[in-house]
Amino acid sequence: MSSYxxxxxxxxxxxxxxxxxxxxxxxxxxxxxxxxxRHQTAFRDWQTARQAAAETKWEAINLLPQHLAEFADKLxxxxxxxxxxxxxxxASDIIVGIVQARGARSIIKSKxxxxxxxxxxGALENVGYEVVESDLGEFIVQxxxxxPFHIVFPSMHLTRGEIKDLFQSALGDAPSDDPEAxxxxxxxxxxxxYLTADVGITGANFAIAETGMISITENEGNARLTxxxxxxxxxxxxxxxxxxxxxxLALFLPMxxxxxxxxxxTGYNTLYGGPRQYGECDGPEEFHVVLLDNHRxxxxxDPQQRDALHCIRCGACLNVCxxxxxxxxxxxxxxYSGPIGSVITPHLRGLQDWKHLSAASSxxxxxxxxxxxxxxxHHHLLHNRRNAVKLKPSAREQFGYDxxxxxxxHPFVWWLGKKTGWLLQPLHNIVKRSPLDPVRAWTKTRDLxxxxxxxxxxxxxxxx
Amino acid sequence: xxxxxxxxxRIREALKAKAPRPSPRDGAAxxxxxxxxxxxxxLPPVGRNFKDWVELFGKNAAELKADFLLVSSxxxxxxxxVSLRDAERWKSAACHSxxxxxxxxxxxGIPMVHTDKHYDVHMLxxxxxxxxxxxxxxxQTGSVMLSSRRAGGRALSILPPxxxxxARRDQLVADLPxxxxxxxxxxxxxxxxxxxxxxxxxxxxDIERILVLGAHGPKKLTVLCV
Numbered sequence: 001m002s003s004y005x006x007x008x009x010x011x012x013x014x015x016x017x018x019x020x021x022x023x024x025x026x027x028x029x030x031x032x033x034x035x036x037x038r039h040q041t042a043f044r045d046w047q048t049a050r051q052a053a054a055e056t057k058w059e060a061i062n063l064l065p066q067h068l069a070e071f072a073d074k075l076x077x078x079x080x081x082x083x084x085x086x087x088x089x090x091a092s093d094i095i096v097g098i099v100q101a102r103g104a105r106s107i108i109k110s111k112x113x114x115x116x117x118x119x120x121x122g123a124l125e126n127v128g129y130e131v132v133e134s135d136l137g138e139f140i141v142q143x144x145x146x147x148p149f150h151i152v153f154p155s156m157h158l159t160r161g162e163i164k165d166l167f168q169s170a171l172g173d174a175p176s177d178d179p180e181a182x183x184x185x186x187x188x189x190x191x192x193x194y195l196t197a198d199v200g201i202t203g204a205n206f207a208i209a210e211t212g213m214i215s216i217t218e219n220e221g222n223a224r225l226t227x228x229x230x231x232x233x234x235x236x237x238x239x240x241x242x243x244x245x246x247x248x249l250a251l252f253l254p255m256x257x258x259x260x261x262x263x264x265x266t267g268y269n270t271l272y273g274g275p276r277q278y279g280e281c282d283g284p285e286e287f288h289v290v291l292l293d294n295h296r297x298x299x300x301x302d303p304q305q306r307d308a309l310h311c312i313r314c315g316a317c318l319n320v321c322x323x324x325x326x327x328x329x330x331x332x333x334x335x336y337s338g339p340i341g342s343v344i345t346p347h348l349r350g351l352q353d354w355k356h357l358s359a360a361s362s363x364x365x366x367x368x369x370x371x372x373x374x375x376x377x378h379h380h381l382l383h384n385r386r387n388a389v390k391l392k393p394s395a396r397e398q399f400g401y402d403x404x405x406x407x408x409x410h411p412f413v414w415w416l417g418k419k420t421g422w423l424l425q426p427l428h429n430i431v432k433r434s435p436l437d438p439v440r441a442w443t444k445t446r447d448l449x450x451x452x453x454x455x456x457x458x459x460x461x462x463x464x
Numbered sequence: 465x466x467x468x469x470x471x472x473x474r475i476r477e478a479l480k481a482k483a484p485r486p487s488p489r490d491g492a493a494x495x496x497x498x499x500x501x502x503x504x505x506x507l508p509p510v511g512r513n514f515k516d517w518v519e520l521f522g523k524n525a526a527e528l529k530a531d532f533l534l535v536s537s538x539x540x541x542x543x544x545x546v547s548l549r550d551a552e553r554w555k556s557a558a559c560h561s562x563x564x565x566x567x568x569x570x571x572x573g574i575p576m577v578h579t580d581k582h583y584d585v586h587m588l589x590x591x592x593x594x595x596x597x598x599x600x601x602x603x604q605t606g607s608v609m610l611s612s613r614r615a616g617g618r619a620l621s622i623l624p625p626x627x628x629x630x631a632r633r634d635q636l637v638a639d640l641p642x643x644x645x646x647x648x649x650x651x652x653x654x655x656x657x658x659x660x661x662x663x664x665x666x667x668x669x670d671i672e673r674i675l676v677l678g679a680h681g682p683k684k685l686t687v688l689c690v
Binding site for chain 1: 467505524583589612616617647666676
């Protein structure tokens with residue numbers, strides 16, 4: 001087992017026995033499900049809308065070179081500097097370079113999972129910059145020096161009491177544990193940061209090829225402020241974020257809101273097509289867009305799993321996943337957690353190190369059912385398992401299956417096995433679940449049904 | 465070779481292996497791209513006429529905890545604004561020039577920040593209210609669509625704690641596809657650098673998923689429509 005797999009099992013075991021944490025997750029997601037169902041049924045036809053969204057993304061990815069070139073060229077025409085980064089290192093070097101060239105002192109950032117992916121904050125802090133996360137959930141986990149727990153709800157694992165204590169110790173300001181009072185503390189602290197920041201960094205939910213615009217979806221208005229006040233704006237996004245036409249948003253914005261957060265429409269959906277234009281009174285003087293590959297083209301090269309690049313990062317698959325609900329987001333130890341994370345992480349960070357994620361699934365298919373762009377998530381987990389074995393067969397497993405095949409091919413051996421099992425059963429009951437148990441890997445967490453004295457076959461023969 | 469060429473080259477190489485089109489349900493034919501008739505056929509229904517749309521916008525606004533007031537004259541709009549000023553004790557306000565703000569805002573009689581040209585962001589931040597026009601109201605979602613060009617820039621509608629939108633009846637559109645069509649006919653290729661769909665006041669649920677208004681942007685959103 002890779003060290004990642006060992007850590008995964010250890011953390012999963014710890015979280016599944018933490019009842020309070022699991023209760024916090026369950027409460028949060030229960031309300032989400034009720035709201036999501038209500039807004040899904042408001043659609044005239046949610047299922048065909050999913051199909052349409054899937055086909056639009058398929059078209060976007062299938063013609064990616066044209067779309068990306070159009071997107072970049074249209075942005076450039078209106079004064080945006082477009083950068084291309086093959087690796088995470090290149091992307092963070094580009095952004096550090098922009099910040100240094102501007103002689104910036106402080107940086108405000110709105111939520112961007114791609115920035116988590118390339119560890120941008122660390123890179124900027126290494127060269128002496130302060131980066132402040134402005135999304136409330138991100139702000140909270142940043143104060144705790146933690147990674148986001150969920151790609152959409154970063155601080156869903158924390159109770160108001162914990163957040164109050166955190167604000168008290170980190171900010172010296174926590175009037176009560178009332179969510180509204182705590183939110184206002186963050187509002188006051190971050191207002192000052194907005195007004196003084198020289199650079200604003202954002203992610204993007206969509207990249208519109210037709211008009212050369214990025215689209216940012218948020219509820220708090222923090223990205224709006226990040227894109228309005230600082231003199232320089234930097235947007236980091238993956239190359240797969242493309243949508244062909246602006247009008248495609250008429251479908252994608254409400255679907256993202258409904259699937260992701262159980263809202264009919266997210267609070268602010270904002271398109272940006274450049275820095276401040278002639279005749280406009282405010283906005284950044286400079287706008288930089290950084291397009292990131294970072295192994296996405298490797299995933300693209302696999303036609304079977306390519307549709308994982310259709311993902312719009314709504315988080316719906318995490319919300320409905322029985323594994324996520326029980327082991328939580330941090331256990332994955334990846335940027336993208338939940339089913340989509342288990343599918344793409346092996347492509348982004350190495351199949352052999354991360355193949356255990358494909359096994360952490362009940363293959364129930366709830367994720368596939370929830371996905372607004374119809375990514376066949378649980379099938380991809382099977383693909384990953386198959387590919388991992390193909391590349392690195394396990395001799396032990398192979399031996400096991402060879403044995404099984406030969407037993408199944410010889411009825412007498414099978415019969416002998418059944419009888420021996422029945423005879424040895426009382427002995428097994430003595431050692432069951434103890435370290436002496438030969439099948440402890442199974443019995444540790446599962447029941448082993450008793451071997452009956454007479455099999456169905458015996459009974460059938462007698463009956464005749 | 466530039467990184468752009470490298471990345472586009474890798475993408476072209478990767479796409480040489482074709483992936484099948486996502487299979488529609490029940491063996492139905494693939495949908496045309498862009499879908500004929502647009503997204504309208506799947507999105508939530510909006511009713512047939514203006515009366516339905518007004519009602520739907522009002523219902524959505526209420527659910528979003530935004531205030532929506534349909535007034536019958538400019539005078540009534542002025543009155544509505546004055547009662548808001550008195551109820552919330554506004555000391556200063558911010559707006560931009562435009563047909564409606566020019567006609568309505570002077571009635572407030574309090575210090576005004578105008579964001580048409582260069583303005584002091586700290587003064588804007590200190591204002592009690594930001595008053596803007598908009599590009600459209602969208603009945604389907606209760607959203608206000610506005611742009612940097614039509615609504616006094618990027619900050620006016622997000623920085624002050626109360627955002628008041630002054631709209632005309634003919635700006636109410638039925639649904640999101642109609643709003644995007646409007647952008648095309650209105651601006652063509654010359655789109656503003658920012659277009660925002662504002663759906664309710666600023667909100668967060670990041671603490672125990674409990675709804676709190678006014679996370680970073682306005683705590684209140686009022687739409688006055690004449």
